[in-house]
Amino acid sequence: MKQPFEKVVEQHGGTVLRVCRVLLGAHDAEDAWSETFLSAMRAYPELPDNANAEAWLVTIAHRKAIDVLRARKRQPVPVGEVPESPTALGVPGAGDGDGDLWQAVGALPEKQRQAVAYHYVAGLAYAEIAEILGGTTDAARRAAADGVKNLRKNYPGATTEGAPS
Amino acid sequence: MNISPDYFASPSDPDTLLRLGHRLGLAADAEGLLDVAYTTIDSPVGTLLLAATPKGLVRVAYGIENHDRVLDTLAQRLSPRVLRAPKRLDPAARELDEYFSRQRRVFDLPLDLSLSKGFRQLVQRHLPEIGYGQTRTYKQVAELVGNPKAVRAVGTACATNPLPVVVPCHRVLPASGAPGGYVGGPDAKRALLSLEAAA
Numbered sequence: 599m600k601q602p603f604e605k606v607v608e609q610h611g612g613t614v615l616r617v618c619r620v621l622l623g624a625h626d627a628e629d630a631w632s633e634t635f636l637s638a639m640r641a642y643p644e645l646p647d648n649a650n651a652e653a654w655l656v657t658i659a660h661r662k663a664i665d666v667l668r669a670r671k672r673q674p675v676p677v678g679e680v681p682e683s684p685t686a687l688g689v690p691g692a693g694d695g696d697g698d699l700w701q702a703v704g705a706l707p708e709k710q711r712q713a714v715a716y717h718y719v720a721g722l723a724y725a726e727i728a729e730i731l732g733g734t735t736d737a738a739r740r741a742a743a744d745g746v747k748n749l750r751k752n753y754p755g756a757t758t759e760g761a762p763s
Numbered sequence: 764m765n766i767s768p769d770y771f772a773s774p775s776d777p778d779t780l781l782r783l784g785h786r787l788g789l790a791a792d793a794e795g796l797l798d799v800a801y802t803t804i805d806s807p808v809g810t811l812l813l814a815a816t817p818k819g820l821v822r823v824a825y826g827i828e829n830h831d832r833v834l835d836t837l838a839q840r841l842s843p844r845v846l847r848a849p850k851r852l853d854p855a856a857r858e859l860d861e862y863f864s865r866q867r868r869v870f871d872l873p874l875d876l877s878l879s880k881g882f883r884q885l886v887q888r889h890l891p892e893i894g895y896g897q898t899r900t901y902k903q904v905a906e907l908v909g910n911p912k913a914v915r916a917v918g919t920a921c922a923t924n925p926l927p928v929v930v931p932c933h934r935v936l937p938a939s940g941a942p943g944g945y946v947g948g949p950d951a952k953r954a955l956l957s958l959e960a961a962a
Contacts (some may be wrong), residue, residue, distance in 0.1 A: 602799075602838040602845035607787065613778045616771040624773075628783060635787050639796050642843055699770070719771055 603642050605749040607635060612657050613720055617656055620703055620715035630666055634659040653726045656716055660730050667708075701751035710745030717742045775941035788848030798842035801834065802849035804856050807863050807958070808951040811928070813852045818840065819873030820855050823926050840878065859928065864956065867896035870929045878925040882913065886920035891935040896959040900938045922946060928955065 613633055618627035637658050645654060703711060709731060716727045717738075727738040791797040794960070799821070801814040813832045814822040814837055821841065824833040838845050849856070854872060861867035869893075876884050891907050893899050899907070901917045908917070921932040927946050933955040937943040945952035 599835070600838055600843040602834045603843055604801075604846050605842075607784055607846070611784065612772070612776055615776060615780065615783070620771055628779070631783055632786055632790065634956070635783075636790050636794065639791055639846075640794075736905055740890070 600643075600645075600647055603639055606638070606642070606651055610652050611635070613652060614655050614659055616719050617659055617715045618663060618725070620711060620719055622666055623700070623704065626666050626670075630662045631660060633662045633665075637662070650726070652720060653722055653730075654721045656722060657730050660712065660716075699749075699753050702749050705752060706745050706748055709741045710748060713738055713741035714745040714749070718746075719744075765881055777951050784847070788846050790849065791846060791847060792842070792848060792851065796844055797846060797848055797851070798844040800846060800848035800851035801837075802847060802852040802856065803830065804852075804859065806859065808928075808947060808954050811859070813853065813855050813859075814845075815845075815851045815885065816875045816877070818875040818877075820852075820929060821875040821878060823928055824854075825927065825951060827948055828946065855929070862928070863958070865961070874926060874929070876925075879920075879923060882908075882910070882916055883920040887918055887924055887926070887930050887932075890921075890924070890930050890932055890935070893931055898934045898936050898956070901935055901943075902938060904935055918944075934959075 611631075615627060615631050618622045618630040618634070621627075622630055634655060638655055645651070703714070706714065712731060713727055715724045716730060717724065722730075724738045724742070726744070728735045731738055731741070788797065788800065792800065795817075796911075797817075799814055799816055801812060801822075803810050803812050805811075810829075810830075811826075812824040812833055813820065813823070814833075820854045822833065822837060824830060832928045833847060856866055858870050858872060862870070876887060879887055884903065886908055889904070892907065893904075901914045901921070902911070904917045904921075905911050911917075917935070918942075921935050921942055924930055924932040924946060927933065933945060933952045935943075942949045942952045944958070
């Protein structure tokens with residue numbers, strides 16, 4: 599039996615927001631969240647009843663984030679505002695976390711950032727992450743491990759204590 | 764600091780999610796994806812759940828019906844694309860508010876009767892003919908719909924009315940004059956009858 603879509607939003611809205619934030623920064627995260635849930639709602643009646651809704655939503659968010667990043671690359675950024683990091687992960691406004699960590703996350707290569715988001719934020723298994731990223735389970739595990747290693751290097755406060763294995 | 768889901772959370776997330784949820788309801792409606800919109804309102808007979816399809820108001824549910832269960836049923840019978848999206852229910856909420864403050868005697872809302880079929884739907888279509896402040900017996904309603912022997916079936920049609928208050932099954936009573944059964948419980952039925960009697 600399929601539950602009302604509102605319940606899907608209630609149960610997974612927070613996780614999807616945090617995943618989008620890690621992928622895109624606070625500014626674009628909200629638009630990516632909206633696009634993700636609108637697409638999900640369109641496809642929801644066809645989702646198999648036994649599907650993992652969270653993995654499904656993260657897969658959609660993954661594609662939406664790629665669209666946002668591509669659009670960003672097409673848009674010329676005024677000189678002087680080009681960040682040193684390869685992405686424009688926005689530092690969230692006051693009260694939205696630690697600017698240094700955000701910068702460290704934003705500086706991660708795309709695949710590492712995705713693997714960190716899907717494993718440590720969404721709690722997906724590496725096999726599920728491999729399906730989203732393409733490639734092997736080992737490659738997904740390696741990308742997450744490299745991502746965490748880089749985060750530790752650039753943001754010494756970060757540990758993975760208590761994170762899902 | 765752990766790299767845990769909490770680390771990427773923000774104290775303002777609940778507000779952000781409320782805002783995003785609201786935005787999702789509007790966008791889904793604009794895209795034609797909002798098969799069932801719902802909201803809840805406070806009333807003198809408790810919290811009422813209101814749900815509407817693009818065709819019209821499809822469900823009014825009392826708290827004792829268990830709103831979560833009602834939403835599950837709507838998802839199963841109509842569509843799983845169900846969102847809390849109060850805007851579509853604004854007219855219904857306003858008319859109910861007017862009804863409960865004795866400023867309205869007749870509901871003027873598009874209704875979607877697709878949750879009931881056959882004889883039950885036929886009875887429910889006729890119930891609004893019983894005017895405000897009036898009552899009929901189950902037997903009289905059976906006669907009204909042209910099936911005088913179907914007294915029990917009229918009772919079932921009233922008990923399964925998906926749109927209580929708006930479709931006035933509360934105006935149908937047993938011949939004994941006792942309030943009889945009601946989807947919202949006997950107290951709610953008495954409350955509606957005395958509200959209408961006082962006007």
